[in-house]
Amino acid sequence: MRVVIAEDLALLREGIVALLREAGIDVVAQAEDGEGLLRIIGGHKPDVAIVDVRLPPGFTDEGLRAALEARKRQPQLGVLILSAYVEPVYTSELLASSGEGGIGYLLKERVGDVRGFLDALERVAEGGTALDRAVVSELMHARDGGGALAQLTPREREVLELMAEGRTNAAIARAMVVQPGAVEKHISSIFSKLDLPAGDDHHRRVLAVLAYLREG
């Protein structure tokens, strides 16, 4: 997996590089601002860009804007956004952006959970989704009161949340300590309750769930 990083704080940049290196993942280039990111993705053709939302020169949302632009230029590129905040405006821009590569939005402190972080990175590299559980819980809150979500059992709700984070069925089964078959049953029940088109492709199903949650 070829990874690039755009992060202005050396402390964090170096931390992430060291952590990835220990996991055997190659950080092929690093940038300190949005323009730098656009430069290095052109040259290095990475699979995933890890990008801090807030970058120089304005220290507002340059990172996110640059990541969206990068996705436009290289639709296959996976983008994993790191932020100190969950901000609905940012996450919905990311989810609505065009591109075929995976997308992720994680709070920075999740990087400390090395396995969880690597798992998220891998999903994004494979074209999947990795949303912070805080992002998902905001999406769920915003959708609550609409009615259909209220029909879900607590177990189904839990499955839906883990799915919206982008986890695979196997990972959901592990997290909930149940058999993969049980997860599959929950998912088909959720899809019929929410009236979503059921398909076999897991990634498409995650996108359907996210599209449903974002309508709220």
Next chain:
Amino acid sequence: MAVSPPSESGALSLQAALSALAGLLVTLIWAFTGFGVFWPGWVWLGLGAALGVHVVIRRGLNPAPEPHRALRIQGEASALLVGIEVVAWALSGFGEFWPIWTTLALGTGYAAHVLILRQRPARREAQLEERVDELTRTRRGALDVQAAELRRIERDLHDGAQARLVALSMRLGRAEEKLADQPEVAELVRQAREEAGSAIAELRDLARGIAPPVLADRGLAAAVEGLGRRAQIPVAVETDVGDRPPPVVETAAYFVAAEALTNSAKHGKGSPALVRVEREDDTLVVEVSDKGPGGADPAGSGLLGLRQRVQALDGRFTVVSPPGEGTTVRAELPCGS
């Protein structure tokens, strides 16, 4: 217009009634004793004078603020005195018109008072106006500085303490991976990492509370849009902000919307809320309304804090919350510098 307490105005009516009764009584006595010299006139004068004094004092004590109060009291007291003297002059047989001297003296005093007032206020008013201008300007300046300062603190927290804690959490995470063969130590390290995570979350809430980053990044419309999506009730947002208002106005408007939405979610029984943020000429209007049970207490700590925030910017803050008819919180914030 201040309303006198009923007991006091009752005192005046009582005095008037008793005076009328006493006047009637002495007049009857005069009539029954054979219509001699008309002495009851003097009794009437005394009773009338007492009543007049009562009225003048009562009007003098009126607590409502008014310009030139002293002048009015002086005028009324002078008029009363002249009136008493003229009646006394009439009762004593219309001789030489001696009340003229008192009238002249009191009139001169009144004229002097008017003259003094005419000269002084011009200067004092100008001074006051200048002072008000200056205070308005400096207060606004202080608030602008404060808003900029808060955003700086938010950034310092983000780049400083928060970044260090994130770096710490990464190192702990790496250590944890290397301690796979020593599960007890790994567990300790994991706990340490979780505590770092809690510290980061607390810092995040703190930073968001002083200056939400999306507000600085994307402006008020986006920030309020985000509030709507984050709210635990359905929220419709209408914004028409136009040019970006000064940061201090943006921040105040944001916190009005945030707090009012929190209240609607807490007390509105799930009723949907509508947030309107609109620029009307030089005023930014923020209005949050719900169709919940109403009856909000405008003196509650949340609403009181908002009122103070809005008033510090010379804005108007209103809460309309009749029981059973929902709640509307409205702030009008002047954007001119």
